[in-house]
Amino acid sequence: MPYKSARELRADARVSMLNHMSLAVGAMLLYMLLVLVITEITSFSLPQNFFAAFLISILVNFLVAIIVGIIHLGLKSVYLEMQVGSQPKLFALFRYFRESQNSAVVISGFFGLLDTLVSIPLLVLLLGAEGSAFSAFSLPMLLAFLFRSLGQFLVRVFFFPAPYLLMDFPNLPPASFLRSSTRLMQGRRKDYILLTLSFIPLHLLGLLSFGIGSFWVMSYQECACAAFYKDMITARQKKRGRQE
Amino acid sequence: MxxxxxxxxxxxxxxxxxxxxxxxxxxxxxxxxxxxxxxxxxxxxxxxxxxxxxxxxxxxxxxxxxxxxxxxxxxxxxxxxxxxxxTKMLADPVQRELLNETLYKQYGLTLDDFLQRAGNLLR
Structure with missing residues (x-):
């Protein structure tokens, strides 16, 4: 199937960024702020008992992942709307609190569960290291962090189109979003990974600016992901049209 | 477009x-x-x-x-x-003493005090 190259997708992303720069960066800024506030609200002192502290951490992590996940679905929809040329609003970030709530909760819950599972080693180490600030930089902690990041990345690779499918087909049953996602990504995983990896230099530049530039880079990457999805769906529709 | x-x-x-x-x-x-x-x-x-x-x-x-x-x-x-x-200045005892005196006049603490406090904070 004639798919666009990573270079063309990045060009598409830049065009949609140029047309909606303040919204693209503003939506990312608001999302990051909300994540920070939600994480701060839900961080409290845990009981001394390790098992109880572990259970509470897992539960809180899962609930936070669901709430943040619903906002993240809204964020993805903002970038997809930019990509298809419509005029999105900043408050579309909260669209799944009003519409398709069931599907949004199921999808966020699924991602939240996977996120919690890959976070377990890090949570255990963090609970064990409570009180000593510098043990956070130990090798096991670093490995647990890498395991978590890799796990989250793989989940994204396998189920990448799910948030966009929710916007395009809001009436589908939640399970079919996940099934369709894995089917759509067959043969496209490598391209998605390459597209994501191509943003590493820009992310390093963003880090150099102490994270300020990252708002632009993350928005750019989200636009590129939306372009990737749009291209994937367009190519499939063309193929189906030819077959008919 | x-x-x-x-x-x-x-x-x-x-x-x-x-x-x-x-x-x-x-x-x-x-x-x-x-x-x-x-x-x-x-x-x-x-x-x-x-x-x-x-x-x-x-x-x-x-x-x-x-x-x-x-x-x-x-x-x-x-x-x-x-x-x-x-770092060159810190390695030179004369200049270090001068720096200590200047900082003591301005802040009431010498450079060595500053460094010691910073070390305690990091520990």
């Missing part, structure tokens, strides 16, 4: 990148330190995004990238030079 709107937005972002790169130069010259590291990469990122679907960067964006890279390099050299001078 509305080309006139696209060109307008592209020029706007390239101009923004250029202005930020000038701010990076200003921060390098007048506030040598970390400020340039905040500003210059931002200018480069915005300049790169302003390329849009074109094969090359707009002229102003290209200038912005060049200025930002130079500002970053100069800032790093100046910081490195300052650091080397400071």
């Amino acid at each position: 509305d080309m006139s709107l696209y060109r307008f937005n592209q020029a706007k972002q390239a101009r923004l990148a250029f202005l930020i790169s000038l701010a990076a130069v200003f921060s390098t010259v007048f506030m040598t330190g970390l400020t340039c590291y905040f500003i210059a990469p931002l200018s480069i990122i915005i300049a790169l995004i302003s390329r849009g679907a074109d094969p090359v960067l707009p002229r102003q964006a290209k200038t912005a990238v060049l200025i930002s890279v130079i500002a970053l390099a100069v800032n790093t050299v100046l910081l490195g030079f300052t650091f080397i001078q400071f």
Whole structure:
């Protein structure tokens, strides 16, 4: 199937960024702020008992992942709307609190569960290291962090189109979003990974600016992901049209 | 795609990148330190995004990238030079004593007190 190259997708992303720069960066800024506030609200002192502290951490992590996940679905929809040329609003970030709530909760819950599972080693180490600030930089902690990041990345690779499918087909049953996602990504995983990896230099530049530039880079990457999805769906529709 | 709107937005972002790169130069010259590291990469990122679907960067964006890279390099050299001078000063007992006296007059604490407190904070 004639798919666009990573270079063309990045060009598409830049065009949609140029047309909606303040919204693209503003939506990312608001999302990051909300994540920070939600994480701060839900961080409290845990009981001394390790098992109880572990259970509470897992539960809180899962609930936070669901709430943040619903906002993240809204964020993805903002970038997809930019990509298809419509005029999105900043408050579309909260669209799944009003519409398709069931599907949004199921999808966020699924991602939240996977996120919690890959976070377990890090949570255990963090609970064990409570009180000593510098043990956070130990090798096991670093490995647990890498395991978590890799796990989250793989989940994204396998189920990448799910948030966009929710916007395009809001009436589908939640399970079919996940099934369709894995089917759509067959043969496209490598391209998605390459597209994501191509943003590493820009992310390093963003880090150099102490994270300020990252708002632009993350928005750019989200636009590129939306372009990737749009291209994937367009190519499939063309193929189906030819077959008919 | 509305080309006139696209060109307008592209020029706007390239101009923004250029202005930020000038701010990076200003921060390098007048506030040598970390400020340039905040500003210059931002200018480069915005300049790169302003390329849009074109094969090359707009002229102003290209200038912005060049200025930002130079500002970053100069800032790093100046910081490195300052650091080397400071470590040389610390190694020289006469200059160290002079620094201790000056700081004691200004803050009521010598450099050694400062370093000891910083060490205690990190421990």
